[in-house]
Amino acid sequence: MIRAFWSGMRIHWIMFSRNPFDLSGVLLWPILYASIAYYLLDAKNDPELLLSASLGAAVMLMWSLVVIGSAGALEQQRWLGTLELLVAAPVPFATVIAPISVASGAVGAYALLATLVWGTLLFDVPLAIEQPLAFAVAVPACVLAIGMLGLVMAATFVLYRAAFSLGIAMQYPVWIATGLLVPLSVLPDFIGPVSWFLAPSWGFRAIQESALGLTPWPDIGMCLVLSAAYFAIGSLCLRWFVQVARARATLKLT
Amino acid sequence: MNWLRVFFVGGLTSYRALFNWISPWVFVPHMVGYPVFEILFFAYLGRFAEVQSDEFFLIGNAFMGIAVTGFFGMSAAIAGERRSQTLLTLLASPANRLALFLGRALPSILTGVLVAALAFTICALVLDVSFTGTELRGLVIAALASSFACSAFGLCIGSLALRGRNVTLFADMVAGSMLLLSGANVPLERLPGWIQALSEVLPLTHGIEAGRRLADGAELGDVSGLLAAEVGIGVGYFVLGLALLRFFEYQGRRMATLEAF
Numbered sequence: 452m453i454r455a456f457w458s459g460m461r462i463h464w465i466m467f468s469r470n471p472f473d474l475s476g477v478l479l480w481p482i483l484y485a486s487i488a489y490y491l492l493d494a495k496n497d498p499e500l501l502l503s504a505s506l507g508a509a510v511m512l513m514w515s516l517v518v519i520g521s522a523g524a525l526e527q528q529r530w531l532g533t534l535e536l537l538v539a540a541p542v543p544f545a546t547v548i549a550p551i552s553v554a555s556g557a558v559g560a561y562a563l564l565a566t567l568v569w570g571t572l573l574f575d576v577p578l579a580i581e582q583p584l585a586f587a588v589a590v591p592a593c594v595l596a597i598g599m600l601g602l603v604m605a606a607t608f609v610l611y612r613a614a615f616s617l618g619i620a621m622q623y624p625v626w627i628a629t630g631l632l633v634p635l636s637v638l639p640d641f642i643g644p645v646s647w648f649l650a651p652s653w654g655f656r657a658i659q660e661s662a663l664g665l666t667p668w669p670d671i672g673m674c675l676v677l678s679a680a681y682f683a684i685g686s687l688c689l690r691w692f693v694q695v696a697r698a699r700a701t702l703k704l705t
Numbered sequence: 706m707n708w709l710r711v712f713f714v715g716g717l718t719s720y721r722a723l724f725n726w727i728s729p730w731v732f733v734p735h736m737v738g739y740p741v742f743e744i745l746f747f748a749y750l751g752r753f754a755e756v757q758s759d760e761f762f763l764i765g766n767a768f769m770g771i772a773v774t775g776f777f778g779m780s781a782a783i784a785g786e787r788r789s790q791t792l793l794t795l796l797a798s799p800a801n802r803l804a805l806f807l808g809r810a811l812p813s814i815l816t817g818v819l820v821a822a823l824a825f826t827i828c829a830l831v832l833d834v835s836f837t838g839t840e841l842r843g844l845v846i847a848a849l850a851s852s853f854a855c856s857a858f859g860l861c862i863g864s865l866a867l868r869g870r871n872v873t874l875f876a877d878m879v880a881g882s883m884l885l886l887s888g889a890n891v892p893l894e895r896l897p898g899w900i901q902a903l904s905e906v907l908p909l910t911h912g913i914e915a916g917r918r919l920a921d922g923a924e925l926g927d928v929s930g931l932l933a934a935e936v937g938i939g940v941g942y943f944v945l946g947l948a949l950l951r952f953f954e955y956q957g958r959r960m961a962t963l964e965a966f
Contacts, residue, residue, distance in 0.1 A: 472871055476878055483881055490891045491754040611730065620734035623742030633749045 455542045459550025460557075467520065467558045474561065477512065481562040482569045484508040488632055489574045498577045503659055505570040506563070507631035510655040513559030513594065514629075515622050517601035520555030521548070522618030525608045534609075535702045538693055545602065545686040552601030556594040563590065563658075581664025589661045589671055593654025596674040600650040602685035610692045612704050631655050650677050708804040715800075716808030719782070736816070740770040740824035747890050748832055757892060759832040764844070764920055765889035767825040768851050768913045772887075773880045774817020775855030775908075778810030779863025779946075780876045785809075787866065793963050802950055806863065814856055818848070836920060843919030843928075850932050851912030854939030858908045860946025867953035868962065888913055908942065911935040 468474065485508035492500060525548075528534040537547050570576030580586045604621060608614035627633065628642050629651040635643050646652040657670035696702050748762040783806060786792040795805065829835065836844070862879060866872040884890055886900060887909040893901050904910040915931035957963045 470871075472874065476874055479878055480881060483885055487885050487890050488750070488754075490885075490895045491750060491756050493754075493756075493895065613732075613735075616732075616735040617730075620738050623739065623746050627742060627746050627749065633746065633753050637749050637753045 452542055452546045455546045456550050459547060460554050463524065463551050463554035464557060467516075467554060474558075477516065477558060477561050478565040480515065481508040481512040481566045484511060484632065485566045485570060489570070489576075498575070499663060501570060501574060501576040502662060504632060505566040505576055506658050506662060507655060509559065509563040509566045510593065510597075510629075510651055510658065511622075511626050511631050512562040513556050513597050513654075514600075514625055514651050516555040516559050516562075517552050517597050518604055518621045518625075519615070519618045520558070521552045521601045521605045522608045522614040524551045524555075525605060526612075526615045529612065529702075529704070532703065538697070538702060543686065543690075544693055545682070545689050548605045548689065549598070549602050549682070549685070552605060553595060553598030555601065556598040559594065559597075560590065580662050582661045582667065585661035585667045585671070586658065589654070589657035589667050589674075592671045592674040592678075593650075593658055596650035596654050596678045596681070599678040599681035599685065603681050603688060606685055606688035606692045609689065609696055610701075612701070625649060625651060628652075629655065648677075650674065650681065653677060708801040711800045712804040712808035714808075715805060716812055719785075719809040720812040736820050737823060737827075740766070740821060741827050743769070744824060744828040745831065748828070751890075756895075758834075760834050760920060761892075761917065762890060763825065763828055763832060763834055764916050765887075765913055767821050767828075768848060768909060768916060769880075769884060769887070769889045770821030770824055771818050771848055771852050772855040772883060772909050774814050774820075775852055775857075776859045776862055776876045776880045776883075777873070778814045778817070778856065779806060779859045780866045780872045781813065782806050782809035783863050783866035784873050787870070787963070790964065792867075796954060796958075796963060802954065803947065806950075807860075810856070810859070810863070814852065814859075818852055821848075840920050840922065843923075843925060844916050846925065847912050847916035847919055847928070847932065847935075850915070850935040850939070851909055854908035854912065854935050854942065857939040857941075857943035857946060861942055861949055864946055864949035864953050867950070867957045883907070883909055886910075906938065908935065908938050911938070 485505050488504035488508065489501060492504065525534065528537060538544055540547065567576070567578055571578045604618070608617065611617060627638065628645050629649050630638070630646060631651060635646055653670050653673040657667045657674055659665075659667075660670060661667035744763055744766040747766055748759045751757055751759070751762045783792070786795055796802075798805075859876070862872065862876045865875065869875070885896075886904050886907055888896075888904060889909070893904060893910075896904075911931045911934040915928040915935065918928050918931070919925070
């Protein structure tokens, strides 16, 4: 299982990083959202706010890559006729799908780098990471947690042929509910508790607090706890939904 | 009259093929949920930044919803034929190209306009923004002008699908850039001079500005210049799009790239 996971990670990372045109999108989107935030906030006297906006925009793209990347990858398997073969493989299906989600999130590291460089060059956002060690741990923890949340979403993508459309629709609700660019204090009260169950909230806080020199380790811990919970839930859902898809004979439909 | 038959029958068949297979569980979140949450996201970002009112973001992003379908309609129509390996067969036919592809794009564009109107209504209720009947009529006129301009711009993007393999991603990036460049989410005076200059020749900018002024109680005559500019830009892109459609079909045949996917 471990070998299947790492091989899958490596292959999908290479696939996602191969096309320069696709990568240009990875770089453009977070820069775009960060720029909108910079111009709206106009917070030249509050560099921490601008740094948080950069990090928030990068985590936004990580989620988009996971949810759209995994949906797109599954849809691609349908079109290529290989989804049935993957389901029939002796390794658990979650071991095949999880690397797709995690590799998609890992490509988001480009986005993180791009927004930080963009913010520094054009908007004088300070590129000072106060706790480099915690930051180096927080980024992969965030990628893992968001990737595992993507695994839960991927379970539904197995069920529906139009998975890609569903993936696109899941971007904004999660961006709002996790307070990545808009603080939760501005949002209706009921969204606060919802954010506790969503990995991007904790991943963003872990990265933000390590960059600003606060207390990132509890957030990193929450990322790991949520990753384990998502993996358990995602595996169960995948098993169930694959059964349903097989019973309905819809795995081959494009 | 054959081009009319191609336009309507081809468009209707393509439209049914596009939506028949989508489950309501996917269709509703994708078509309605996406623009609703986009409007809310930027409205809350505006509240946080204490820049402009909810109405500013509501109008800007509802117009963005219309623009996106205009940008994607044509490119998705051509990219869909490429993906299902029918583009070559289609281009071998003597049918009028504009009727062929516009027939496929127009129903999607109209659906987009309706969805944007629905999202606008839902978000107006959520954000507690209200308009008078006269203001709404003005908004509809501005939205129609923007829809035309964006669809004409989409014709230019769509023509690239005859040459490139992944034009949908390009259309996505262009649509994303419009979030910033058109003034939908950032007041234009806050942007650098070169972006303001660029936004002058892009579709949507003048339409959004006209819509906002009409929603603030301006008369139609007060914004006639903005509306004329929006329609004029649309006409310019429409002519350019027709020329590009012809050029890229010729290029695609010459370089044997029509089947590449």
